[in-house]
């Protein structure tokens with residue numbers, strides 16, 4: 001029976017379209033309280049000497065919240081953006097509104113799950129339940145042809161089985177009206193108010209990324225219908241410079257400004273109009289990697305954060321602060337790696353080709369503890385996503401889901417192949433170093 005107040009705890013599902021958490025709560029309650037918690041203490045906390053969130057990603061998050069607040073206001077609702085610890089903020093809301101349920105997106109990350117468990121236990125003590133709902137993958141976990149424990153350890157096996165044996169659900173429409181309890185409007189702080197530095201925009205950035213659902217759909221419409229670039233994706237995806245070589249959907253996907261299902265169904269529409277080809281298929285193929293790592297992390301949980309990874313293998317564990325610092329600063333002397341590391345530090349983005357080379361160099365050539373590199377990427381990346389980051393790093397360190405074991409990249413060969421004229425290196429380095 002419908003009734004009472006339900007709290008919708010937004011985390012990284014910051015959208016109205018295809019948001020199963022929001023729709024689930026609205027089906028069960030007359031009135032909802034939408035809340036986002038800015039857990040600044042957590043964002044500032046460090047691992048291996050790096051913050052969990054850098055100022056660029058914080059800015060992107062705050063822009064996203066501003067956009068979500070605007071979209072809610074247009075539907076008669078108010079999003080509460082509150083600074084604090086999730087348990088404290090949500091318990092206050094439970095008590096204030098007499099809510100019996102909190103709804104949140106299901107998580108796969110170890111720390112994210114621990115936070116949800118803390119909230120769940122605290123809420124129980126006040127007679128409220130926490131319900132978590134899957135909403136971030138292309139394939140719904142309930143539709144997988146295997147249970148979580150049996151998720152194949154090899155991507156190709158996973159891909160072939162899901163493609164053959166299951167289907168992708170329709171995306172949900174955004175609600176036309178949202179009824180919230182009487183709420184005071186909350187304002188969204190600036191990063192500097194929260195103790196973060198103001199990031200400087202670098203004109204060499206692949207895109208001037210702006211957070212929010214609206215910008216996510218703008219980018220999708222540009223990449224699909226306006227430019228038809230998606231029809232060439234398979235040939236261009238190893239590029240290094242500019243906005244057009246790949247979709248650049250990742251920062252929006254990471255915060256859930258857009259769902260992979262929305263992208264998939266928009267792509268199907270595109271294929272009806274412009275035709276399907278290897279490139280349009282390849283975009284889905286890449287989104288399947290994203291799904292795969294999410295399910296792999298659900299299976300192996302905290303093992304993905306251990307040095308030996310899911311294979312429990314002995315690997316390099318050096319922590320040479322000088323070597324790490326040179327890598328971070330882009331002063332290793334290996335121009336292709338250095339150029340990529342400059343791009344990451346100055347823009348918050350790095351191409352997939354760059355990430356593979358920079359990470360392989362860190363694990364194999366420098367032979368450092370791979371988790372330090374992953375922690376640095378976590379701080380810097382605009383599109384940081386717990387499973388995509390840590391599982392890709394584990395893969396390159398040879399302790400993840402790679403059937404071939406150690407995936408070594410010959411950096412000089414890669415630079416020659418993907419930056420043959422040295423344009424990318426020239427863009428990011430003094431010409432004397434190229």
Ligand SMILES: Cc1cc2nc3c(=O)[nH]c(=O)nc-3n(C[C@H](O)[C@H](O)[C@H](O)COP(=O)(O)OP(=O)(O)OC[C@H]3O[C@@H](n4cnc5c(N)ncnc54)[C@H](O)[C@@H]3O)c2cc1C
Pocket residue numbers: 237246247248249250251253254283286287289290293350351352353355356359377381383384385386388389390392393396
């Ligand atoms: C060491 C390392 C760390 C990474 N960390 C992250 C991360 O924190 N967040 C993140 O979103 N991606 C991560 N990736 C994957 C990939 O590099 C980025 O998703 C991609 O470069 C983003 O650009 P794009 O949106 O233009 O991708 P496109 O090439 O246009 O691909 C479309 C989408 O497919 C997904 N995708 C593509 N490649 C991968 C992949 N290898 N693994 C998982 N998903 C993929 C992404 O959601 C991407 O937006 C990492 C890769 C490596 C090698």
